[in-house]
Structures are given as C-alpha cells and as structure tokens.
Amino acid sequence: MSLIELKDxxxxxxxxxxxxxxxxxxxxxxxxxxxxxxxxTSGSGKSTLMNILGLLDPPSTGAYWLDGRNVAGLDDxxxxxxRNRKIGIVFQSFNLFSHFNxxxxxxxxxxxxxxxxxxxxxxxxxxxxxxxxxNRLTHRPTQLSGxxxxxxxxxxxxxxxxxxxxxxxxxxxxxxxxxxxVIQIFHELVSAHCSVIMITHNPEYEQEVHRAIVxxxxxxxxx
Numbered sequence: 001m002s003l004i005e006l007k008d009x010x011x012x013x014x015x016x017x018x019x020x021x022x023x024x025x026x027x028x029x030x031x032x033x034x035x036x037x038x039x040x041t042s043g044s045g046k047s048t049l050m051n052i053l054g055l056l057d058p059p060s061t062g063a064y065w066l067d068g069r070n071v072a073g074l075d076d077x078x079x080x081x082x083r084n085r086k087i088g089i090v091f092q093s094f095n096l097f098s099h100f101n102x103x104x105x106x107x108x109x110x111x112x113x114x115x116x117x118x119x120x121x122x123x124x125x126x127x128x129x130x131x132x133x134x135n136r137l138t139h140r141p142t143q144l145s146g147x148x149x150x151x152x153x154x155x156x157x158x159x160x161x162x163x164x165x166x167x168x169x170x171x172x173x174x175x176x177x178x179x180x181x182v183i184q185i186f187h188e189l190v191s192a193h194c195s196v197i198m199i200t201h202n203p204e205y206e207q208e209v210h211r212a213i214v215x216x217x218x219x220x221x222x223x
Contacts, residue, residue: 002031003030003031003032003066003067003163003164004028004030005028005029005063005065006026006062006063006064008027009025009028009052009064009072010026010061010062011045011048011052011060023045024045024219025061025062026219026220028220028223030195030211031195032163032195033194034210035186035208035209036196036197037197037200037205037206037212038198038199038200039200039202039206039213039215040214040215041216043217044217045215045218046199046215047168049215050166050168050197050199052064053087066086084109084112085160085162086162087164088109088165089157089165089168090153090157090165090166090168090170091168092169092172092173094141094149095153096141096149096153099140100140101137101139101140102133102139102144102155103121103137105152106127106152106155107124107159109156109157109160110159110160113160127159130155131154131155133148133151133152133155136148146174146178147174147175150170150173150178151182154170154185162194163195164195165186165195166199167186167198167199170182170186171200183205183208187208211223
C-alpha cells in the first residue's frame with residue numbers, strides 16, 4: 001500500500017440548495033519519498049484537499065489510508081494524535097507563536113507528543129541548525145525575516161519526524177531567491193524519504209516535483 005491512499009474522497013459543505021461541493025469524489029495515491037505538487041487556481045479545491053490530507057477537515061465520503069491506517073471517521077483525539085506524529089504542516093502565514101523564541105516554537109509539537117524536555121530541546125536545536133538558524137535560537141519570530149520564519153516553520157513541522165510534510169503556498173510570501181532555497185530544502189527532505197506535498201497556484205513549480213496533481217472546480221483534471 002502507498003503511504004497515502006484516497007478512495008472516493010469528497011467534501012461537501014452545507015445541505016440542500018445551499019450546499020457547496022468543494023471537492024468531487026476522487027482516488028489518489030502518494031508514495032513514500034515522493035515530491036508532489038497540488039496545483040490549481042483559487043476555488044479549485046486544492047485547499048480543501050490539503051485540509052483533508054492534513055486531517056484538519058474530515059471528508060464527506062470515502063476512505064483515507066495514511067501509513068496503513070484508515071483515518072477517515074476517527075474521533076478528534078485520535079486525529080490529533082495521528083496528525084501530531086504522522087503529518088507536518090507548513091502554513092503560508094507560518095503560524096509561529098510570537099511570544100516564544102524559535103527554539104520554543106519548534107518544541108511545541110514534541111511537547112504534545114510527550115518527549116522529554118532535554119531530548120526535545122536537543123532535537124529542536126539540531127533542526128534549526130540544519131536550517132541555518134543555529135545562532136538565533138533565542139530570537140523571536142518578529143526578529144526574523146520572512147525566509148527565516150519559513151525555515152522555522154519547516155523545522156517545527158519536522159519536529160516529530162513525520163513521514164508526510166504538507167506545505168501550503170510555502171513560497172507565496174517570499175522573494176524568488178528565498179523561495180528557491182525553500183524548494184531546495186524540500187528536495188533534501190525527499191532524498192531522506194519524506195513525502196513532501198506542496199500546495200501552490202504557481203505552475204512553474206511543476207518542473208521541481210516528481211508529480212503534479214491539478215484541480216479545477218473541485219475535480220482532478222490531471223494526476
């Protein structure tokens with residue numbers, strides 16, 4: 001079985017005449033160590049698909065197999081535990097805690113996972129050092145550039161060594177040079193057998209990935 005298997009997954013919001021079909025039934029599989037882009041314009045359904053993949057929003061129909069387990073229909077506590085251990089999410093707006101320094105930000109997922117304090121801080125420091133931020137551990141996000149904040153967000157997403165990294169428009173707020181540096185980080189993660197799924201509206205990134213999944217009006221038009 002692939003790392004991710006979606007079977008007849010769809011998402012519908014509301015009921016009756018007011019219902020909106022945000023995502024029509026689809027089947028998809030994603031292999032371990034694959035760099036995948038989910039492409040589409042605004043309203044195409046790519047954010048809905050990302051939220052389902054990231055266990056942030058339940059599907060209306062279908063089965064979602066993640067690392068051998070059907071996670072569709074699990075309760076909130078089970079979903080939170082699986083998301084914490086299996087999926088790292090990099091948000092477009094970073095979603096860093098401004099009152100924490102960057103070391104503390106990266107520690108947050110590990111704290112929820114119950115990791116011992118020293119091991120947690122050691123891993124956070126190691127990840128930030130790999131991101132070129134080892135000399136800024138006590139800095140807060142407000143003291144960093146956008147590119148640096150994005151690297152902190154990536155380090156935090158990798159804290160629990162998840163098999164899947166989801167990145168929502170990871171270069172959308174960055175200049176071209178900094179954005180390319182982020183893409184290079186993703187290539188390195190894929191080389192280490194992490195599956196990276198990047199949600200983007202920019203078709204230029206097709207040349208950077210192993211596979212592009214294109215959505216339009218809630219339907220997969222190419223996969």
